[in-house]
Amino acid sequence: MDPLHDLTSHDLRVRHAMEYEYRRGTNPSVAAININQAYPKAVSERTCQRWWKRWQEEGVDVEDKERPGFQSKVDNEELRDLIEMNPRFSSEEIGEILGVDSSTIRRHLKAIGKKYVSSVWVPHDLTPQQKAKRVNTCKDLLSLQDSDPFIRWMVTGDEKLIYYVNDSKKSEWRSPGQRPVGRPRPDFRQQKVMLSVWWDKSGIIHWELLEVGATISAEVYCQQLTRLREKLKENRKSLVNHWGVNFHQDNAPSHTAKMTQNLLKDFGWKIIPHPPYSPDIAPSDYYLFRSMQHFLDGKKFKNREEVEVAVKEFFGLKEKNWFAEGIEKLPNKWREVIELDGDYIIN
Structure with missing residues (x-):
C-alpha cells in the first residue's frame, strides 16, 4: 500500500x-x-x-481545511484523461496540474478505481477477467522458461519522465493537523523530459532522451526501435545472429499500435506477452526506474543536457550483475502473481 x-x-x-x-x-x-x-x-x-x-x-470536523488557492471539485473524466495520458503521474503532480490538493486527488482516484502500483496508476480492483489474464500469462511464461530459459536473451524497455526538479521525498513525523514542511514544487507541465531505455542481463543496450515536451507516438517509437536494432547488431551480435531477440514491452498505446506490431514482425523478434495493468511484473518498473528515482531524488537540472549527464552517470554506476539480478527476479514475480490469484504485488 x-x-x-x-x-x-x-x-x-x-x-x-x-x-x-x-x-x-x-x-x-x-x-x-x-x-x-x-x-x-x-x-x-x-x-x-x-x-x-x-x-x-x-465546529467539530476532523478533515483538513482546503488549502488557499486550491479547489475542492475534480472532474473525474478529466482525471481519467490525465491518467490515460500518463499513468506515471503521482497524485501530487496531478494536483499541481489541476490546481487541487493531492489528498483530494487521491480520494477521486480511489473513487474511479485507481491505485498506485510500482509508480503507475492502475485499476484499484482488477476484474476477475484481468486477474485470470495475469495468472494465465504468468503460468505460460513460467512453463516456457522451464523448457527454454528465454530470459537469458530477453531485451526489455520502457519510458520514464524525468523532472528537472526532484525534491527528496522523505518521510516526516507529524502530529495530527500539522502540515508537512513545505518545499518548492516543480512545474510538472513543462520541466521534464522523456527517457526511453532498453536493457538486458548484460546492461543498457540503448537509451534516448526526447526533446523537452515531446511524447512517444507510434511513429516515434518505431524510429527508436530501428535504432535499437542497430545497437543490438553492434553490441549483442550473438543475440541477433544466434539466439534471437526475445522482446519485452508493456501495453502502452505506442507499443501495441499496428505500426509497431508490423515493424517487430519484420524484425523477426519474438514478443514476450505482458498482461495489461501489470507494472508489478515489468522489470523497468519494479527495478530499473525505482533505483533511478532514488538516484534522482534531491537533484535539480537546468536543462536537458544536465539530465543527460545524470542519466549517463546513473547507468555508469551499475555493474553487469546488477542488471542480471533485475531480470532474474522475473520468474519469482510470475510465481507471486499466481500465488496471489492475479492480485497485484504490493511492495
Missing part, C-alpha cells in the same frame, strides 16, 4: 480519537496522554489545544 495512504489513515484514526476525547469534555493535556497510550507519540498537548480551539470556534 502507498505509504501516503497509510499515513493519512493513521492521521484520521488519531483525529477521531481526539474528537472522542473532545466530545467527552476531556481537557487537552489529559486527552494527549490518553491518545498516546493507544498511538505512542502520535499527538502533543499543544496539538490537542489547537484542535480544541478550532472545534470550539468552527
Whole structure:
C-alpha cells in the first residue's frame, strides 16, 4: 500500500480519537496522554489545544481545511484523461496540474478505481477477467522458461519522465493537523523530459532522451526501435545472429499500435506477452526506474543536457550483475502473481 495512504489513515484514526476525547469534555493535556497510550507519540498537548480551539470556534470536523488557492471539485473524466495520458503521474503532480490538493486527488482516484502500483496508476480492483489474464500469462511464461530459459536473451524497455526538479521525498513525523514542511514544487507541465531505455542481463543496450515536451507516438517509437536494432547488431551480435531477440514491452498505446506490431514482425523478434495493468511484473518498473528515482531524488537540472549527464552517470554506476539480478527476479514475480490469484504485488 502507498505509504501516503497509510499515513493519512493513521492521521484520521488519531483525529477521531481526539474528537472522542473532545466530545467527552476531556481537557487537552489529559486527552494527549490518553491518545498516546493507544498511538505512542502520535499527538502533543499543544496539538490537542489547537484542535480544541478550532472545534470550539468552527465546529467539530476532523478533515483538513482546503488549502488557499486550491479547489475542492475534480472532474473525474478529466482525471481519467490525465491518467490515460500518463499513468506515471503521482497524485501530487496531478494536483499541481489541476490546481487541487493531492489528498483530494487521491480520494477521486480511489473513487474511479485507481491505485498506485510500482509508480503507475492502475485499476484499484482488477476484474476477475484481468486477474485470470495475469495468472494465465504468468503460468505460460513460467512453463516456457522451464523448457527454454528465454530470459537469458530477453531485451526489455520502457519510458520514464524525468523532472528537472526532484525534491527528496522523505518521510516526516507529524502530529495530527500539522502540515508537512513545505518545499518548492516543480512545474510538472513543462520541466521534464522523456527517457526511453532498453536493457538486458548484460546492461543498457540503448537509451534516448526526447526533446523537452515531446511524447512517444507510434511513429516515434518505431524510429527508436530501428535504432535499437542497430545497437543490438553492434553490441549483442550473438543475440541477433544466434539466439534471437526475445522482446519485452508493456501495453502502452505506442507499443501495441499496428505500426509497431508490423515493424517487430519484420524484425523477426519474438514478443514476450505482458498482461495489461501489470507494472508489478515489468522489470523497468519494479527495478530499473525505482533505483533511478532514488538516484534522482534531491537533484535539480537546468536543462536537458544536465539530465543527460545524470542519466549517463546513473547507468555508469551499475555493474553487469546488477542488471542480471533485475531480470532474474522475473520468474519469482510470475510465481507471486499466481500465488496471489492475479492480485497485484504490493511492495
